[in-house]
Amino acid sequence: MTETNHNQPESRRRLQWQCRRGIKEVEVLLIPFFEQRFDGLEALDQALFERLLEQHDVDLFEWFTYRSKPQDAELNRMVTMVLKRVDAGT
Secondary structure (H helix, E strand, O other), X not given: OOOOOOOOHHHHHHXXXXXXXXXXXXXXXXXHHHHHHHHHOOHHHHHHHXXXXXXXXXXXXXXXXXXOOOOOHHHHHXXXXXXXXXXXXX
8 A cells, every 4th residue: 555645635535535435425424524534633533534434434434333254353443433423523
């Protein structure tokens, strides 16, 4: 995996655009997480968030609505991080 400098404006715009999804319920979780938490993540977790964005909307919807969990433990950890932001109310 190539290392990306997420502080560069074009990289941030690309990631923010990728948070926009066809399923609104997914988008309303990803965009606030990106805007509020992404910059504070360690580089490995930032890369993991990018991996999360590569997943299909239907899978993300299933995970974010607690209907299923990712089989990949790392993706499951990131899904949990996104959901905890919602549970914390921030």
